[in-house]
Amino acid sequence: MADQTGIAAHPLRNTLLNEAHARPFESLNAPLRVSHLVMHTGTSGRREEVEHMSGLCERLQVDPPNAEAGHFVLETSAFRLRWERHTEFSTYTIFVNGAESEPFSETAIQALPSTWLPGLPGELLAAMHVSLVPAASIEASIESLGRYFHADSLAGSECAGRAASVWTDFLADQSGFLRFLVIDDSLNAMQAGRLIQRLLEIETYRFMALLSFPLARERSADITDMETRLGTLMDRLATVAELADERDLLSALSDLSAQIERQMAQTNFRFSATAAYGTLVRRRLNALREQRIEGVSTLDEFMERRLAPALDTCVHMGERLERLSERVSRAANLLRTRVDVALEAQNRDLLDSMNRRASLQLRLQQTVEGLSVVILSYYVVSLVGYAMRGLERIGFMPNADIATALSIPVVVTSVAVGIGLVRRRVISADANAG
Known part of the structure; x- marks a missing residue:
């Protein structure tokens, strides 16, 4: 929709213009x-x-x-x-x-x-x-x-x-x-x-502002109890050392935090409304422009004496819940950090232990490989010796013992190279599979 200037008007423009005159004074x-x-x-x-x-x-x-x-x-x-x-x-x-x-x-x-x-x-x-x-x-x-x-x-x-x-x-x-x-x-x-x-x-x-006053008095004992429980948990936090105890303490803080959030969800709207309505009461009192009449209280003085304490109680209860929520959040974050650090230390120790075991396994593997070379070479040389003695008897080998001795370096080298090739193939296949 456009006005007489041809400028497109916001769809809410007329609503906003009329709102200022929607409820005029009589x-x-x-x-x-x-x-x-x-x-x-x-x-x-x-x-x-x-x-x-x-x-x-x-x-x-x-x-x-x-x-x-x-x-x-x-x-x-x-x-x-x-x-x-x-x-x-x-x-x-x-x-x-x-x-x-x-x-x-x-x-x-x-x-x-x-x-x-x-x-x-x-x-x-x-x-x-x-x-x-x-x-x-x-x-x-x-x-x-x-x-x-x-x-x-x-x-x-x-x-x-x-x-x-x-x-x-x-x-x-x-x-x-x-x-x-x-x-x-x-x-x-x-x-x-x-x-x-x-x-x-x-x-x-005034009446709308006071709606939360019974609620504030009703929840006061609950808030005090939660504050006491938080104090007890904070005392434990200062002395706890074992990871299992820290986890139990973190669970207790989480439960307390859930209770506080539930209390806030049940009371936050009412306490916030009280603050807003209280502000409106004070504005309307100021708009009266009161002048004192000797011998009686003004309306503003009466409200300050009777209404202000009730409103302050409601606002104070809301602030207590807010502060309690913040304190629990800080304590939980601190404890969670301690648990995370402890878990990281455990993981680091576990990795160090695994590295030591891997190093030991590598040394054992190398030792076994060396023994395997010796054992395999022994059996291969023995087989070569049998073959040389057989050839010596039929006249094809002048001295079987010398031939067997000369084969030892060749056999040992061949066995070592063969075992090394097999190890590299296994490692390569494992890497490709990963």
């Missing part, structure tokens, strides 16, 4: 009620979510989402529902305009059909209510806010250049929802939309 005005659900679905489940949203659209006679959609906004006269699909979770955010008798007395989620909510795909991970109210409609003193929050856990701050204040206690109410109260002093619609979106994302990513 334009919101006080008074407003918001309910937010985070459903943990794993990396699959899009089709079920689209079907469930389509069922609600059919009931309300609204056009359904596209089958490949990753987000969708359902607009009615009573509420607006925004569904967003993420990598391993989905969010459902309900917006209802209008004032309540008092904050959180009537929540936005009550506008949805009660029979539709239980069928949401996945498992509920996080849930929260946000109440955006004009400053003139509520008393913003710490004492009065005790009607909505637990005073000993209250956190709050002024945000968006002091255009609003945000209050929460990060505790679930009787229905399991966290509460955020946003008091609007001078927010415009876009500021209000950004502020509420960031609050929702802070809680969403």
Whole structure:
């Protein structure tokens, strides 16, 4: 496809251009009620979510989402529902305009059909209510806010250049929802939309980041045990001397390495996700531009005090596994080198022994060849002697003993040359066969 300039466009160009505007901030005005659900679905489940949203659209006679959609906004006269699909979770955010008798007395989620909510795909991970109210409609003193929050856990701050204040206690109410109260002093619609979106994302990513915390505590004992076993094996490595013991130690290190790799395979994705979600939480907190309200912690301070230790624990567990894997790998390589050197020494000794045996066999062979020449020459000379004495008796040989004596050099030379020829033929045939 080419644009108006005639230049061929990349097939993903429009997708990438639209991605920046795929999920814009809402334009919101006080008074407003918001309910937010985070459903943990794993990396699959899009089709079920689209079907469930389509069922609600059919009931309300609204056009359904596209089958490949990753987000969708359902607009009615009573509420607006925004569904967003993420990598391993989905969010459902309900917006209802209008004032309540008092904050959180009537929540936005009550506008949805009660029979539709239980069928949401996945498992509920996080849930929260946000109440955006004009400053003139509520008393913003710490004492009065005790009607909505637990005073000993209250956190709050002024945000968006002091255009609003945000209050929460990060505790679930009787229905399991966290509460955020946003008091609007001078927010415009876009500021209000950004502020509420960031609050929702802070809680969403906080819960996703904490998913690995129980896993980290569960695997802590296993990691400690493997570290202890590695220490024991390293102590043995410093004292072991026999090749058989080194092989046993290498086998034990290989088994330990396999266990560590299995632990990493089971936890690496979750620990890596925790680090990524933790970074997103801190970015959203920074984007709030909080200003302190005397007497209470800011949201950032609360997170640093309650969330940071849990995130650090998860990150630390991942780092411990990484370091443990590296230590086992180094120890195994060191021991493998020692075993290889020992085997090379054994092979060298074996080759030296074989060379000595070959040299001895060669000397024995040469000795046998010399004896063979003597023995064969003796028998050949004896045969020549018989022949000469026979010729002497019939008158053909004047002196048999002299003739026999004269034949000795000739016989010995002939036998030696003959044995040498036979040896060379055997060696040549063996070389050709090899």
